[in-house]
Amino acid sequence: MVGVDVVSIVKDYGPARVLDGVSAAFEPGRFTSLLGPSGSGKTTLLRIIAGFVTPNAGTVSFGGVDVTGEPVWKRNVGMVFQSYALFPHMSVRDNIRFGLDRRGVRGEVANREVNRVLELVHLEGFDQRRPKELSGGQQQRVALARAIVTKPRVLLLDEPLSALDRRLRQGMQVELRRIQRESGLTTIFVTHDQEEALTLSDEVAILDRGRIVQHGSPTDIYERPRTRFAASFLGDANFFTGQVNAGAIEIGPYRLSTQDSLPAQGSAVTFAVRPEKMNFQAPRDGARPMNRFGATLREIIYAGATSTFLLADDSGSELKVFLQNRDMAWPSIGARVELSWSPSDTILVSE
Protein backbone atom coordinates (compact mmCIF):
# COMPACT_ATOMS: atom_id res chain seq x y z
CA MET A 1 0.00 0.00 0.00
CA VAL A 2 1.69 3.16 -1.19
CA GLY A 3 0.66 6.72 -1.80
CA VAL A 4 0.63 8.39 -5.19
CA ASP A 5 1.92 11.90 -5.74
CA VAL A 6 1.58 13.98 -8.84
CA VAL A 7 3.52 17.20 -9.01
CA SER A 8 2.99 20.08 -11.46
CA ILE A 9 1.65 17.89 -14.25
CA VAL A 10 1.24 19.67 -17.58
CA LYS A 11 -0.22 18.01 -20.65
CA ASP A 12 -0.76 19.64 -24.03
CA TYR A 13 -2.52 18.14 -27.02
CA GLY A 14 -1.41 20.37 -29.84
CA PRO A 15 -2.26 23.93 -28.87
CA ALA A 16 -4.74 22.80 -26.20
CA ARG A 17 -3.51 22.68 -22.60
CA VAL A 18 -5.45 19.79 -21.11
CA LEU A 19 -3.73 19.69 -17.71
CA ASP A 20 -2.33 22.92 -16.36
CA GLY A 21 0.02 22.25 -13.46
CA VAL A 22 -1.87 19.61 -11.51
CA SER A 23 -0.45 18.63 -8.13
CA ALA A 24 -2.13 16.21 -5.76
CA ALA A 25 -1.27 13.71 -3.05
CA PHE A 26 -3.25 10.48 -2.92
CA GLU A 27 -2.70 9.03 0.54
CA PRO A 28 -2.02 5.29 1.01
CA GLY A 29 -5.21 3.24 1.27
CA ARG A 30 -7.52 6.17 0.62
CA PHE A 31 -10.33 6.34 -1.89
CA THR A 32 -10.13 9.59 -3.85
CA SER A 33 -12.59 10.70 -6.50
CA LEU A 34 -11.48 12.91 -9.37
CA LEU A 35 -14.64 14.85 -10.04
CA GLY A 36 -15.19 17.28 -12.87
CA PRO A 37 -17.30 17.96 -15.93
CA SER A 38 -16.67 16.17 -19.20
CA GLY A 39 -13.49 17.46 -20.83
CA SER A 40 -11.93 18.75 -17.61
CA GLY A 41 -8.97 16.38 -17.95
CA LYS A 42 -9.92 13.58 -15.52
CA THR A 43 -9.18 10.71 -17.88
CA THR A 44 -5.95 12.31 -19.03
CA LEU A 45 -4.74 12.66 -15.43
CA LEU A 46 -5.69 9.05 -14.67
CA ARG A 47 -3.92 7.83 -17.79
CA ILE A 48 -0.81 9.79 -16.84
CA ILE A 49 -0.84 8.12 -13.41
CA ALA A 50 -1.32 4.72 -15.10
CA GLY A 51 1.50 5.39 -17.57
CA PHE A 52 -0.47 5.37 -20.82
CA VAL A 53 0.20 9.05 -21.40
CA THR A 54 3.49 10.90 -20.87
CA PRO A 55 3.08 14.38 -19.41
CA ASN A 56 4.86 17.35 -21.00
CA ALA A 57 6.07 18.36 -17.56
CA GLY A 58 5.75 17.22 -13.98
CA THR A 59 6.32 13.97 -12.13
CA VAL A 60 4.33 10.99 -10.93
CA SER A 61 5.63 9.02 -7.99
CA PHE A 62 4.46 5.87 -6.23
CA GLY A 63 5.51 5.61 -2.59
CA GLY A 64 7.99 8.42 -3.09
CA VAL A 65 9.70 6.75 -6.07
CA ASP A 66 9.56 8.64 -9.35
CA VAL A 67 7.83 6.49 -11.99
CA THR A 68 7.28 9.19 -14.63
CA GLY A 69 9.60 7.45 -17.08
CA GLU A 70 8.25 3.94 -16.49
CA PRO A 71 5.85 2.45 -19.03
CA VAL A 72 2.49 1.21 -17.84
CA TRP A 73 3.46 -2.48 -17.89
CA LYS A 74 6.18 -1.89 -15.33
CA ARG A 75 4.14 0.27 -12.96
CA ASN A 76 2.02 -2.46 -11.37
CA VAL A 77 -1.26 -0.59 -11.45
CA GLY A 78 -4.76 -2.02 -11.51
CA MET A 79 -7.03 -0.37 -14.03
CA VAL A 80 -10.77 -0.66 -14.57
CA PHE A 81 -12.00 0.77 -17.84
CA GLN A 82 -15.36 2.35 -18.56
CA SER A 83 -16.04 -0.41 -21.09
CA TYR A 84 -14.61 -3.07 -18.70
CA ALA A 85 -12.27 -4.20 -21.52
CA LEU A 86 -12.61 -7.87 -20.63
CA PHE A 87 -10.87 -10.20 -23.08
CA PRO A 88 -13.80 -11.67 -25.01
CA HIS A 89 -11.91 -14.81 -26.09
CA MET A 90 -11.01 -15.85 -22.54
CA SER A 91 -13.04 -17.28 -19.69
CA VAL A 92 -13.54 -15.27 -16.52
CA ARG A 93 -10.81 -17.33 -14.87
CA ASP A 94 -8.34 -16.71 -17.70
CA ASN A 95 -9.15 -13.01 -17.69
CA ILE A 96 -8.35 -12.78 -14.00
CA ARG A 97 -5.29 -15.02 -14.33
CA PHE A 98 -3.79 -12.86 -17.09
CA GLY A 99 -1.99 -10.43 -14.78
CA LEU A 100 -0.78 -13.21 -12.49
CA ASP A 101 0.64 -15.06 -15.47
CA ARG A 102 2.53 -11.94 -16.51
CA ARG A 103 4.14 -11.92 -13.09
CA GLY A 104 5.13 -15.56 -13.31
CA VAL A 105 2.44 -16.72 -10.90
CA ARG A 106 0.99 -19.89 -12.40
CA GLY A 107 -0.63 -23.24 -11.56
CA GLU A 108 -2.22 -23.89 -8.19
CA VAL A 109 -0.96 -20.66 -6.63
CA ALA A 110 -2.59 -18.66 -9.41
CA ASN A 111 -5.82 -20.64 -9.07
CA ARG A 112 -5.97 -19.92 -5.37
CA GLU A 113 -5.49 -16.21 -6.00
CA VAL A 114 -8.21 -16.22 -8.65
CA ASN A 115 -10.58 -18.00 -6.25
CA ARG A 116 -9.78 -15.47 -3.56
CA VAL A 117 -10.78 -12.48 -5.68
CA LEU A 118 -13.78 -14.28 -7.18
CA GLU A 119 -15.01 -14.69 -3.63
CA LEU A 120 -14.27 -11.06 -2.88
CA VAL A 121 -16.45 -9.90 -5.78
CA HIS A 122 -19.10 -12.58 -5.11
CA LEU A 123 -18.65 -14.38 -8.41
CA GLU A 124 -17.76 -17.89 -7.25
CA GLY A 125 -18.97 -20.42 -9.81
CA PHE A 126 -18.80 -18.01 -12.74
CA ASP A 127 -15.16 -18.71 -13.54
CA GLN A 128 -15.77 -20.80 -16.67
CA ARG A 129 -18.12 -18.30 -18.30
CA ARG A 130 -17.20 -16.07 -21.20
CA PRO A 131 -17.58 -12.31 -20.55
CA LYS A 132 -20.51 -12.04 -22.94
CA GLU A 133 -22.40 -14.61 -20.88
CA LEU A 134 -22.43 -12.21 -17.93
CA SER A 135 -24.63 -9.22 -17.08
CA GLY A 136 -23.17 -5.72 -17.07
CA GLY A 137 -22.82 -5.70 -13.30
CA GLN A 138 -21.08 -9.08 -13.33
CA GLN A 139 -18.68 -7.99 -16.08
CA GLN A 140 -17.92 -4.97 -13.95
CA ARG A 141 -17.00 -7.18 -11.03
CA VAL A 142 -14.80 -9.41 -13.19
CA ALA A 143 -12.98 -6.29 -14.40
CA LEU A 144 -12.47 -5.26 -10.78
CA ALA A 145 -11.28 -8.75 -9.78
CA ARG A 146 -8.83 -8.79 -12.69
CA ALA A 147 -7.46 -5.39 -11.66
CA ILE A 148 -6.93 -6.23 -7.98
CA VAL A 149 -5.75 -9.86 -8.12
CA THR A 150 -2.16 -8.76 -8.72
CA LYS A 151 -2.21 -6.58 -5.58
CA PRO A 152 -1.39 -3.43 -7.56
CA ARG A 153 0.20 -0.39 -5.99
CA VAL A 154 -2.74 1.74 -6.99
CA LEU A 155 -6.23 0.99 -8.29
CA LEU A 156 -7.42 3.31 -11.04
CA LEU A 157 -11.03 3.42 -12.21
CA ASP A 158 -12.35 5.51 -15.08
CA GLU A 159 -16.10 6.02 -14.69
CA PRO A 160 -16.57 2.29 -14.22
CA LEU A 161 -20.21 2.56 -13.17
CA SER A 162 -21.48 4.90 -15.84
CA ALA A 163 -22.64 2.10 -18.16
CA LEU A 164 -24.89 0.57 -15.50
CA ASP A 165 -28.48 1.53 -14.84
CA ARG A 166 -29.29 3.52 -11.74
CA ARG A 167 -30.32 0.70 -9.42
CA LEU A 168 -27.38 -1.54 -10.33
CA ARG A 169 -25.10 1.43 -10.03
CA GLN A 170 -26.08 2.12 -6.44
CA GLY A 171 -25.55 -1.52 -5.56
CA MET A 172 -22.13 -1.50 -7.21
CA GLN A 173 -21.13 1.66 -5.37
CA VAL A 174 -21.61 -0.12 -2.06
CA GLU A 175 -19.79 -3.20 -3.38
CA LEU A 176 -16.92 -1.17 -4.73
CA ARG A 177 -16.45 0.59 -1.42
CA ARG A 178 -16.54 -2.70 0.49
CA ILE A 179 -14.01 -4.32 -1.86
CA GLN A 180 -11.74 -1.30 -1.65
CA ARG A 181 -11.85 -1.36 2.16
CA GLU A 182 -11.17 -5.09 2.30
CA SER A 183 -8.28 -4.89 -0.13
CA GLY A 184 -6.92 -1.67 1.35
CA LEU A 185 -5.83 -0.37 -2.07
CA THR A 186 -4.98 3.24 -2.74
CA THR A 187 -7.78 4.07 -5.15
CA ILE A 188 -8.34 6.87 -7.64
CA PHE A 189 -11.81 6.97 -9.08
CA VAL A 190 -12.81 9.19 -11.99
CA THR A 191 -16.41 10.32 -12.16
CA HIS A 192 -18.53 13.21 -13.32
CA ASP A 193 -21.32 12.20 -10.95
CA GLN A 194 -21.22 14.41 -7.85
CA GLU A 195 -23.49 12.17 -5.78
CA GLU A 196 -21.25 9.18 -6.52
CA ALA A 197 -18.18 11.15 -5.53
CA LEU A 198 -19.76 12.29 -2.25
CA THR A 199 -21.02 8.90 -1.14
CA LEU A 200 -17.99 6.80 -2.14
CA SER A 201 -14.95 8.83 -1.32
CA ASP A 202 -12.62 9.54 1.53
CA GLU A 203 -11.51 12.51 -0.50
CA VAL A 204 -12.69 14.40 -3.54
CA ALA A 205 -10.52 16.41 -5.93
CA ILE A 206 -12.46 18.76 -8.17
CA LEU A 207 -11.07 19.38 -11.63
CA ASP A 208 -12.00 22.41 -13.66
CA ARG A 209 -10.42 23.02 -17.06
CA GLY A 210 -7.21 21.17 -16.31
CA ARG A 211 -6.71 22.38 -12.74
CA ILE A 212 -7.58 20.92 -9.37
CA VAL A 213 -9.62 23.70 -7.80
CA GLN A 214 -10.25 21.97 -4.49
CA HIS A 215 -9.15 18.76 -2.79
CA GLY A 216 -10.55 17.59 0.52
CA SER A 217 -13.07 15.42 2.32
CA PRO A 218 -16.60 15.33 0.87
CA THR A 219 -18.00 17.32 3.83
CA ASP A 220 -15.17 19.79 3.59
CA ILE A 221 -15.81 20.42 -0.09
CA TYR A 222 -19.57 20.47 0.21
CA GLU A 223 -19.73 22.65 3.33
CA ARG A 224 -16.81 24.95 2.47
CA PRO A 225 -16.47 25.24 -1.32
CA ARG A 226 -13.72 27.67 -2.23
CA THR A 227 -14.82 28.64 -5.74
CA ARG A 228 -18.10 29.34 -7.46
CA PHE A 229 -17.35 26.37 -9.73
CA ALA A 230 -16.80 23.96 -6.84
CA ALA A 231 -19.95 25.16 -5.11
CA SER A 232 -22.12 24.77 -8.17
CA PHE A 233 -20.60 21.56 -9.50
CA LEU A 234 -20.87 19.71 -6.20
CA GLY A 235 -24.48 20.18 -5.10
CA ASP A 236 -26.76 23.18 -5.53
CA ALA A 237 -25.89 26.66 -4.36
CA ASN A 238 -27.41 30.15 -4.24
CA PHE A 239 -24.93 32.86 -5.13
CA PHE A 240 -24.99 36.46 -3.92
CA THR A 241 -22.73 39.33 -4.84
CA GLY A 242 -22.36 42.37 -2.63
CA GLN A 243 -19.93 44.91 -1.21
CA VAL A 244 -17.91 44.80 1.95
CA ASN A 245 -18.98 47.49 4.39
CA ALA A 246 -18.02 47.68 8.04
CA GLY A 247 -17.48 43.93 8.57
CA ALA A 248 -20.56 42.82 6.69
CA ILE A 249 -21.72 42.35 3.11
CA GLU A 250 -24.19 44.86 1.76
CA ILE A 251 -26.66 43.98 -0.97
CA GLY A 252 -29.17 46.77 -1.46
CA PRO A 253 -31.00 47.24 1.85
CA TYR A 254 -29.68 43.98 3.32
CA ARG A 255 -26.65 43.57 5.56
CA LEU A 256 -25.35 40.02 5.70
CA SER A 257 -22.67 38.61 7.99
CA THR A 258 -20.31 35.72 7.54
CA GLN A 259 -17.74 33.91 9.67
CA ASP A 260 -15.25 33.89 6.80
CA SER A 261 -12.72 36.70 6.79
CA LEU A 262 -13.72 39.53 4.48
CA PRO A 263 -11.47 41.45 2.11
CA ALA A 264 -10.89 45.20 2.29
CA GLN A 265 -13.70 47.71 2.74
CA GLY A 266 -15.52 48.39 -0.53
CA SER A 267 -14.45 45.18 -2.36
CA ALA A 268 -17.02 43.18 -4.26
CA VAL A 269 -17.51 39.68 -2.85
CA THR A 270 -19.44 36.59 -3.92
CA PHE A 271 -20.79 34.12 -1.41
CA ALA A 272 -22.73 30.89 -1.64
CA VAL A 273 -25.51 29.50 0.51
CA ARG A 274 -26.68 25.89 0.18
CA PRO A 275 -30.46 25.65 -0.46
CA GLU A 276 -31.06 23.36 2.52
CA LYS A 277 -29.45 25.83 4.92
CA MET A 278 -32.15 28.44 4.23
CA ASN A 279 -35.55 28.76 5.87
CA PHE A 280 -38.60 30.99 5.62
CA GLN A 281 -38.54 32.14 9.22
CA ALA A 282 -35.93 32.63 11.90
CA PRO A 283 -35.68 29.88 14.55
CA ARG A 284 -37.91 30.59 17.54
CA ASP A 285 -35.11 31.00 20.11
CA GLY A 286 -33.95 34.09 18.24
CA ALA A 287 -30.71 34.07 20.23
CA ARG A 288 -28.41 33.83 17.21
CA PRO A 289 -28.41 36.71 14.77
CA MET A 290 -29.52 35.41 11.35
CA ASN A 291 -28.99 36.74 7.87
CA ARG A 292 -32.24 37.87 6.27
CA PHE A 293 -33.02 38.44 2.64
CA GLY A 294 -36.29 39.29 0.87
CA ALA A 295 -37.58 37.30 -2.11
CA THR A 296 -40.76 36.33 -3.95
CA LEU A 297 -41.95 32.74 -4.07
CA ARG A 298 -42.37 31.58 -7.65
CA GLU A 299 -42.86 27.84 -7.57
CA ILE A 300 -43.06 24.84 -5.26
CA ILE A 301 -41.85 21.43 -6.45
CA TYR A 302 -43.21 18.77 -4.14
CA ALA A 303 -41.22 15.53 -3.97
CA GLY A 304 -42.69 13.51 -1.08
CA ALA A 305 -40.16 13.83 1.71
CA THR A 306 -38.88 17.22 0.61
CA SER A 307 -39.97 20.21 -1.42
CA THR A 308 -37.96 22.58 -3.57
CA PHE A 309 -38.94 26.24 -3.53
CA LEU A 310 -37.95 28.49 -6.40
CA LEU A 311 -37.82 32.16 -5.57
CA ALA A 312 -36.72 35.38 -7.22
CA ASP A 313 -34.84 38.13 -5.42
CA ASP A 314 -35.38 41.83 -6.08
CA SER A 315 -33.01 41.83 -9.05
CA GLY A 316 -34.83 38.86 -10.56
CA SER A 317 -32.13 36.19 -10.01
CA GLU A 318 -33.37 32.78 -9.05
CA LEU A 319 -32.92 31.35 -5.56
CA LYS A 320 -33.56 27.82 -4.43
CA VAL A 321 -34.60 26.48 -1.01
CA PHE A 322 -34.92 22.82 0.04
CA LEU A 323 -37.13 21.97 3.01
CA GLN A 324 -38.28 18.79 4.70
CA ASN A 325 -42.04 18.37 4.44
CA ARG A 326 -42.53 18.35 8.20
CA ASP A 327 -45.47 20.69 8.82
CA MET A 328 -46.37 21.85 5.31
CA ALA A 329 -47.20 25.39 6.46
CA TRP A 330 -45.79 26.97 3.30
CA PRO A 331 -46.28 30.49 2.04
CA SER A 332 -48.39 30.67 -1.12
CA ILE A 333 -46.98 31.24 -4.59
CA GLY A 334 -46.45 34.91 -5.36
CA ALA A 335 -46.07 35.79 -1.68
CA ARG A 336 -43.27 38.02 -0.48
CA VAL A 337 -41.11 36.04 1.95
CA GLU A 338 -38.06 36.62 4.08
CA LEU A 339 -35.33 34.02 3.81
CA SER A 340 -33.08 33.45 6.77
CA TRP A 341 -29.87 31.52 7.31
CA SER A 342 -26.96 31.41 9.66
CA PRO A 343 -23.82 33.53 9.11
CA SER A 344 -21.78 30.30 9.38
CA ASP A 345 -23.55 29.00 6.25
CA THR A 346 -22.55 32.12 4.34
CA ILE A 347 -19.50 30.90 2.41
CA LEU A 348 -17.21 33.28 0.58
CA VAL A 349 -16.20 31.90 -2.84
CA SER A 350 -13.87 33.18 -5.50
CA GLU A 351 -15.19 33.55 -9.03
Add this chain to the structure above:
Amino acid sequence: MVLVGRSWLLAVVAFLYLPIAVMIAMAFNASSLYALPIKPSLQWFVALAGDAPLLTATRNSLAIALFTSIVATLVGTLASIALSRQAFRGRSLLKALLLPPIAIPWLITGTAMLVFFFWTGIGRGLHAMMIGHVALAIPYVVLVVGTGMEAVRVDLEEAAMSLGSTPVHAFVAVTMPLLAPSIVAAGLFAFAVSLDQFVVSYFLSTPGVSTLPVEIYSSIRKGFTPEINAISAIFFGVSTLLVLLFAQLSNLGGNRGRR
Protein backbone atom coordinates in the same frame (compact mmCIF):
# COMPACT_ATOMS: atom_id res chain seq x y z
CA MET B 1 -46.99 -8.34 -49.13
CA VAL B 2 -44.97 -11.23 -47.75
CA LEU B 3 -45.92 -13.33 -50.76
CA VAL B 4 -44.89 -10.64 -53.24
CA GLY B 5 -41.66 -10.20 -51.32
CA ARG B 6 -40.89 -13.89 -51.47
CA SER B 7 -41.75 -14.48 -55.10
CA TRP B 8 -39.70 -11.45 -56.01
CA LEU B 9 -36.74 -12.83 -54.13
CA LEU B 10 -37.20 -16.22 -55.77
CA ALA B 11 -37.21 -14.57 -59.19
CA VAL B 12 -33.98 -12.74 -58.37
CA VAL B 13 -32.29 -15.91 -57.17
CA ALA B 14 -33.48 -17.80 -60.26
CA PHE B 15 -32.12 -15.04 -62.45
CA LEU B 16 -28.77 -15.35 -60.70
CA TYR B 17 -28.49 -19.11 -60.72
CA LEU B 18 -30.40 -20.34 -63.78
CA PRO B 19 -27.52 -20.05 -66.28
CA ILE B 20 -25.17 -21.68 -63.81
CA ALA B 21 -27.67 -24.43 -63.08
CA VAL B 22 -28.04 -25.16 -66.78
CA MET B 23 -24.27 -25.21 -67.19
CA ILE B 24 -23.82 -27.64 -64.30
CA ALA B 25 -26.62 -29.86 -65.58
CA MET B 26 -25.02 -30.00 -69.03
CA ALA B 27 -21.68 -30.90 -67.50
CA PHE B 28 -23.33 -34.14 -66.43
CA ASN B 29 -25.11 -34.72 -69.77
CA ALA B 30 -23.65 -37.25 -72.17
CA SER B 31 -24.86 -35.35 -75.24
CA SER B 32 -22.50 -32.72 -76.57
CA LEU B 33 -25.42 -31.06 -78.39
CA TYR B 34 -27.30 -30.17 -75.18
CA ALA B 35 -29.95 -32.74 -76.08
CA LEU B 36 -32.75 -33.35 -73.60
CA PRO B 37 -33.60 -35.36 -71.63
CA ILE B 38 -30.31 -35.41 -69.81
CA LYS B 39 -28.44 -38.70 -70.00
CA PRO B 40 -26.31 -38.67 -66.85
CA SER B 41 -22.64 -39.20 -67.51
CA LEU B 42 -19.26 -38.23 -66.08
CA GLN B 43 -17.53 -38.47 -69.46
CA TRP B 44 -16.67 -34.76 -69.65
CA PHE B 45 -15.06 -34.85 -66.24
CA VAL B 46 -13.08 -37.89 -67.32
CA ALA B 47 -12.04 -36.09 -70.50
CA LEU B 48 -10.71 -33.23 -68.35
CA ALA B 49 -8.14 -35.54 -66.82
CA GLY B 50 -6.60 -36.02 -70.24
CA ASP B 51 -6.53 -32.35 -71.18
CA ALA B 52 -2.93 -31.40 -70.51
CA PRO B 53 -3.14 -27.60 -71.20
CA LEU B 54 -6.22 -27.30 -68.97
CA LEU B 55 -4.54 -29.24 -66.16
CA THR B 56 -1.40 -27.10 -66.38
CA ALA B 57 -3.50 -23.95 -66.34
CA THR B 58 -5.36 -25.25 -63.27
CA ARG B 59 -2.09 -25.91 -61.51
CA ASN B 60 -0.91 -22.39 -62.39
CA SER B 61 -4.14 -20.87 -61.14
CA LEU B 62 -3.91 -22.69 -57.83
CA ALA B 63 -0.24 -21.82 -57.39
CA ILE B 64 -0.84 -18.14 -58.14
CA ALA B 65 -3.91 -18.03 -55.88
CA LEU B 66 -2.03 -19.66 -53.00
CA PHE B 67 0.93 -17.33 -53.38
CA THR B 68 -1.37 -14.30 -53.68
CA SER B 69 -3.38 -15.34 -50.68
CA ILE B 70 -0.33 -15.74 -48.43
CA VAL B 71 1.62 -12.67 -49.55
CA ALA B 72 -1.33 -10.29 -49.88
CA THR B 73 -2.69 -11.35 -46.49
CA LEU B 74 0.65 -10.81 -44.81
CA VAL B 75 1.32 -7.44 -46.41
CA GLY B 76 -2.29 -6.24 -46.14
CA THR B 77 -2.65 -7.30 -42.52
CA LEU B 78 0.49 -5.43 -41.50
CA ALA B 79 -0.78 -2.38 -43.38
CA SER B 80 -4.15 -2.58 -41.61
CA ILE B 81 -2.52 -2.84 -38.22
CA ALA B 82 -0.30 0.13 -38.92
CA LEU B 83 -3.27 2.12 -40.15
CA SER B 84 -5.46 1.44 -37.16
CA ARG B 85 -2.93 1.48 -34.32
CA GLN B 86 -0.11 3.81 -35.24
CA ALA B 87 -0.40 7.56 -35.45
CA PHE B 88 1.86 9.04 -38.11
CA ARG B 89 1.82 11.86 -40.58
CA GLY B 90 -0.11 11.23 -43.77
CA ARG B 91 -1.99 8.32 -42.26
CA SER B 92 -5.41 9.35 -43.48
CA LEU B 93 -4.05 10.00 -46.96
CA LEU B 94 -2.45 6.55 -47.08
CA LYS B 95 -5.62 4.99 -45.77
CA ALA B 96 -7.65 6.75 -48.44
CA LEU B 97 -5.22 5.61 -51.14
CA LEU B 98 -5.50 1.93 -50.26
CA LEU B 99 -9.12 1.47 -51.24
CA PRO B 100 -9.77 3.06 -54.67
CA PRO B 101 -7.96 0.24 -56.56
CA ILE B 102 -11.03 -1.89 -55.78
CA ALA B 103 -13.11 0.44 -57.93
CA ILE B 104 -10.63 0.83 -60.79
CA PRO B 105 -11.72 -1.35 -63.79
CA TRP B 106 -9.48 -4.38 -64.18
CA LEU B 107 -9.01 -3.55 -67.80
CA ILE B 108 -7.25 -0.36 -66.77
CA THR B 109 -5.26 -2.00 -63.98
CA GLY B 110 -4.28 -4.78 -66.37
CA THR B 111 -3.16 -2.39 -69.09
CA ALA B 112 -1.17 -0.37 -66.56
CA MET B 113 0.52 -3.48 -65.23
CA LEU B 114 1.32 -4.78 -68.69
CA VAL B 115 2.94 -1.48 -69.65
CA PHE B 116 4.74 -1.13 -66.33
CA PHE B 117 6.03 -4.71 -66.31
CA PHE B 118 7.22 -4.35 -69.88
CA TRP B 119 8.93 -1.07 -69.10
CA THR B 120 10.69 -2.40 -65.96
CA GLY B 121 11.71 -5.65 -67.59
CA ILE B 122 9.55 -7.80 -65.32
CA GLY B 123 7.79 -8.95 -68.46
CA ARG B 124 5.00 -11.51 -68.54
CA GLY B 125 4.53 -15.03 -67.22
CA LEU B 126 3.87 -16.77 -63.93
CA HIS B 127 5.95 -14.41 -61.82
CA ALA B 128 4.29 -11.36 -63.40
CA MET B 129 0.84 -12.76 -62.70
CA MET B 130 1.80 -13.46 -59.09
CA ILE B 131 2.97 -9.89 -58.56
CA GLY B 132 -0.11 -8.54 -60.34
CA HIS B 133 -2.54 -10.62 -58.33
CA VAL B 134 -0.91 -9.68 -55.03
CA ALA B 135 -1.34 -6.02 -55.95
CA LEU B 136 -4.99 -6.64 -56.83
CA ALA B 137 -5.73 -8.51 -53.62
CA ILE B 138 -4.05 -6.22 -51.07
CA PRO B 139 -6.86 -3.61 -50.97
CA TYR B 140 -9.40 -6.35 -50.24
CA VAL B 141 -7.25 -7.66 -47.41
CA VAL B 142 -6.88 -4.16 -45.98
CA LEU B 143 -10.63 -3.73 -46.15
CA VAL B 144 -11.45 -7.03 -44.44
CA VAL B 145 -8.71 -6.96 -41.78
CA GLY B 146 -9.27 -3.24 -41.19
CA THR B 147 -12.91 -3.91 -40.40
CA GLY B 148 -11.85 -6.70 -38.05
CA MET B 149 -9.34 -4.38 -36.39
CA GLU B 150 -12.03 -1.77 -35.69
CA ALA B 151 -13.93 -4.42 -33.77
CA VAL B 152 -10.94 -5.15 -31.51
CA ARG B 153 -11.10 -2.22 -29.17
CA VAL B 154 -7.89 -0.40 -28.29
CA ASP B 155 -8.74 -0.60 -24.61
CA LEU B 156 -8.33 -4.39 -24.72
CA GLU B 157 -4.65 -3.93 -25.50
CA GLU B 158 -4.45 -1.23 -22.85
CA ALA B 159 -6.03 -3.54 -20.31
CA ALA B 160 -3.38 -6.15 -21.13
CA MET B 161 -0.62 -3.56 -20.72
CA SER B 162 -2.00 -2.44 -17.37
CA LEU B 163 -1.76 -6.09 -16.33
CA GLY B 164 1.92 -6.25 -17.27
CA SER B 165 1.98 -7.02 -21.02
CA THR B 166 4.45 -5.26 -23.25
CA PRO B 167 2.78 -3.85 -26.38
CA VAL B 168 4.04 -6.84 -28.38
CA HIS B 169 2.69 -9.35 -25.87
CA ALA B 170 -0.63 -7.50 -25.69
CA PHE B 171 -0.89 -7.75 -29.44
CA VAL B 172 -0.03 -11.43 -29.56
CA ALA B 173 -2.15 -12.47 -26.59
CA VAL B 174 -5.20 -10.32 -27.13
CA THR B 175 -5.44 -8.71 -30.55
CA MET B 176 -4.18 -11.61 -32.68
CA PRO B 177 -6.66 -14.21 -31.45
CA LEU B 178 -9.52 -11.77 -31.93
CA LEU B 179 -8.26 -10.78 -35.35
CA ALA B 180 -7.57 -14.35 -36.55
CA PRO B 181 -10.99 -14.97 -38.13
CA SER B 182 -10.67 -11.73 -40.11
CA ILE B 183 -7.18 -12.67 -41.29
CA VAL B 184 -8.31 -16.10 -42.44
CA ALA B 185 -11.33 -14.53 -44.14
CA ALA B 186 -9.05 -12.03 -45.89
CA GLY B 187 -6.81 -14.89 -47.03
CA LEU B 188 -9.80 -16.72 -48.53
CA PHE B 189 -10.96 -13.55 -50.18
CA ALA B 190 -7.53 -12.92 -51.68
CA PHE B 191 -7.48 -16.53 -52.91
CA ALA B 192 -10.88 -16.08 -54.56
CA VAL B 193 -9.91 -12.74 -56.11
CA SER B 194 -6.87 -14.36 -57.67
CA LEU B 195 -8.64 -17.54 -58.77
CA ASP B 196 -11.44 -15.62 -60.51
CA GLN B 197 -9.16 -13.06 -62.07
CA PHE B 198 -9.31 -12.99 -65.86
CA VAL B 199 -8.41 -9.61 -67.35
CA VAL B 200 -5.07 -9.08 -65.62
CA SER B 201 -4.09 -12.74 -66.08
CA TYR B 202 -4.99 -12.56 -69.76
CA PHE B 203 -2.73 -9.55 -70.25
CA LEU B 204 0.16 -11.08 -68.33
CA SER B 205 -0.04 -14.63 -69.66
CA THR B 206 2.27 -15.97 -72.34
CA PRO B 207 1.31 -18.65 -74.89
CA GLY B 208 2.77 -21.43 -72.75
CA VAL B 209 1.76 -20.05 -69.34
CA SER B 210 -1.85 -19.21 -68.62
CA THR B 211 -4.42 -19.60 -65.88
CA LEU B 212 -7.63 -21.54 -65.83
CA PRO B 213 -9.96 -18.63 -66.74
CA VAL B 214 -7.64 -17.64 -69.57
CA GLU B 215 -7.43 -21.23 -70.79
CA ILE B 216 -11.23 -21.60 -70.65
CA TYR B 217 -11.59 -18.42 -72.65
CA SER B 218 -9.19 -19.53 -75.35
CA SER B 219 -10.74 -22.98 -75.69
CA ILE B 220 -14.17 -21.37 -76.09
CA ARG B 221 -12.72 -19.39 -78.95
CA LYS B 222 -11.35 -22.56 -80.50
CA GLY B 223 -14.71 -24.30 -80.28
CA PHE B 224 -17.02 -25.12 -77.42
CA THR B 225 -16.93 -28.57 -75.84
CA PRO B 226 -18.93 -29.73 -72.80
CA GLU B 227 -15.56 -30.20 -71.10
CA ILE B 228 -15.76 -26.47 -70.48
CA ASN B 229 -19.01 -27.02 -68.59
CA ALA B 230 -17.30 -29.64 -66.45
CA ILE B 231 -14.32 -27.50 -65.50
CA SER B 232 -16.59 -24.49 -64.95
CA ALA B 233 -18.81 -26.55 -62.65
CA ILE B 234 -15.78 -27.48 -60.55
CA PHE B 235 -14.61 -23.89 -60.60
CA PHE B 236 -18.06 -22.73 -59.48
CA GLY B 237 -18.04 -25.26 -56.64
CA VAL B 238 -14.64 -24.14 -55.33
CA SER B 239 -15.46 -20.43 -55.57
CA THR B 240 -18.78 -20.88 -53.80
CA LEU B 241 -17.13 -22.82 -51.02
CA LEU B 242 -14.55 -20.07 -50.54
CA VAL B 243 -17.19 -17.35 -50.41
CA LEU B 244 -19.35 -19.28 -47.96
CA LEU B 245 -16.33 -19.86 -45.73
CA PHE B 246 -15.48 -16.20 -45.99
CA ALA B 247 -19.02 -15.15 -45.02
CA GLN B 248 -18.97 -17.51 -42.06
CA LEU B 249 -15.59 -16.24 -40.82
CA SER B 250 -16.13 -12.55 -41.27
CA ASN B 251 -19.43 -12.83 -39.46
CA LEU B 252 -17.75 -14.69 -36.65
CA GLY B 253 -15.04 -12.06 -36.36
CA GLY B 254 -17.63 -9.31 -36.17
CA ASN B 255 -19.68 -10.98 -33.47
CA ARG B 256 -16.71 -11.76 -31.32
CA GLY B 257 -15.11 -8.35 -31.38
CA ARG B 258 -18.29 -6.47 -30.66
CA ARG B 259 -19.11 -8.10 -27.30
